[in-house]
Every structure is written in structure tokens, then in C-alpha cells.
Amino acid sequence: MKPDELKKSSQAEIRARFDQDVERFSNLETGQQTTMDAPLTMELTTAAAFSLNPKAKAILDIGCGAGNYTLTMLGKIPDLDCTLIDLSLPMLERARSRVGCQTSGRVEIVQGDILETSLPQQQFDVVLAAAVLHHLRLDADWETVFRKIFLALKPGGSFWISDLIVHDSAALNTLFNKRYAAYLIELGGADYQQKVFDYIEKEDTPRSINFQLELMKRVGFTETEVLHKNGCFAAFGGVKPISMP
Ligand SMILES: C[S@@+](CC[C@H](N)C(=O)[O-])C[C@H]1O[C@@H](n2cnc3c(N)ncnc32)[C@H](O)[C@@H]1O
Structure with a gap:
């Protein structure tokens, strides 16, 4: 790893x-307030998933936290099979209990780092990843994760990210850091x-929208x-083609 990345939190610290x-992370109405426009992006990503995959049967929520994104998705498409991945077992247990009440589909929880977790191929209509991928460190890690998400989607399936980003221009x-600082001061003080x-x-090593769309x-x-x-x-997000070249 580069020296800067070595100074960042380990997976164990992030999990703790x-x-x-x-x-x-259990408040469906506000989402996470440190994220600007959290309720709007949760609505937009799940609405986009619904418009592209209205007959979805199975979703994967990466870094599911307490399950807010999956619950919002279930509000649009009931009774999905839900696979929930997170580093944190307390988060997964909360997510399982909240999601389990809202779907008659199968709910599977998987505790682990998305970088290390193997995913089944062509199983999911929709993959959601909210406020989680910014923990990936190296460009190669991002590529590994995007590639496995692509393979895990069914043809025609879609992948939606809502996250902290950086810009390619210093x-x-x-x-935008100044504007975010002003937002946080307004929310909770200096x-x-x-x-x-x-x-x-x-803790975080976010990438730009350009980097992520090019990688997709x-x-x-x-x-x-x-x-x-x-x-x-x-x-933002991407759609897997129905037929591969
Ligand atoms: C900021 S919370 C967001 C939770 C949820 N997606 C939401 O938007 O409400 C990030 C979640 O991702 C999990 N997480 C962080 N790094 C992860 C990784 N490498 N693999 C899987 N989960 C991770 C954390 O444990 C945490 O529950």
C-alpha cells in the first residue's frame, strides 16, 4: 500500500x-444526516432500480448498515429475496430483523469485507452500495469489487451507488470541502x-464520479x-447489458 493508505483505519477499526x-443508521426518514441529501439519494437510487428492473426478484445490499436502502427498495418492489452484506454483525442483525418483517422473500446476511466476500454469479437483479465503497483503498480493490458486482448481476440488472466522492480537480x-464544512457547521456546530x-x-478513501463510471x-x-x-x-450507477458481446 502507499504510505497514505497505510495510515487509514483498518477493517477491524471500521467494523468496531x-x-x-x-x-x-436505523432512521429511515432522515437516513444519515452527515450525508448531504441522504433521503433524496436513497429515493433516487431505488427509484432508478425500480424503473430499470420492475420485476426484480433478488437484491444485494452491500454495506447494508441497518437496512435502510433495502427497506426503501421493498417499498417499491415487495417480497424481494434480500442478501445483506456488512462488516458489522450488530448492523446485520438489526437489518435482518427490520427487513425480515417487510418481505416474504428469503433474507440472507453475510458478515464480511466486500473485497474478500465471494458473490454468486448472475443472481441479482439489483445491487445497491450506499456509503460503503469509499472504504476501498487501492484502485485494484475498486476494480475487483466492481468486477464481482458485474458478474453477480443478472443480464439487464443494475448497480446503484450513493456515496462520498472526490473531484478530479484539486x-x-x-x-466542495468548504461547502460541506459549512453544511456540517449548520447541522451541528464547528x-x-x-x-x-x-x-x-x-477512515475514507473516496474516488471521483469519473473514476467510478469509467471503471463501470x-x-x-x-x-x-x-x-x-x-x-x-x-x-450514480450502471446497467449490465442483456446480451454480452
Ligand atoms: C455509512 S454505513 C451505511 C449503511 C447503509 N448503506 C445506509 O446507507 O444506511 C456503512 C456500512 O458499511 C459497512 N462497511 C464498511 N466497510 C465495509 C466493507 N469493506 N465491506 C462490507 N461492509 C462494509 C459498515 O459496517 C457500515 O454498516
């Missing part, structure tokens, strides 16, 4: 932090803003789309 944070990073910036510095194309997604962007947060 989220183990303590189940309540904060000047734009500065601009100490809260500093706390959030400190854990982003310690490289692994085989044909159509990609940006659904929303506000400062350092965006929602």
Missing part, C-alpha cells in the same frame, strides 16, 4: 466504529464539523448514469 453506531475539492472531517481523513464501463456495464450530485456526495 460501526458496531457502536446501529441506532444512527481546486474543486477545496471548493466541533461536529471537525469530528466528521477527522474521521473522513482517518471497463468491467462491462454499458449504460451508466448520474442521478444526483451535491458537493462531495453523489448517486
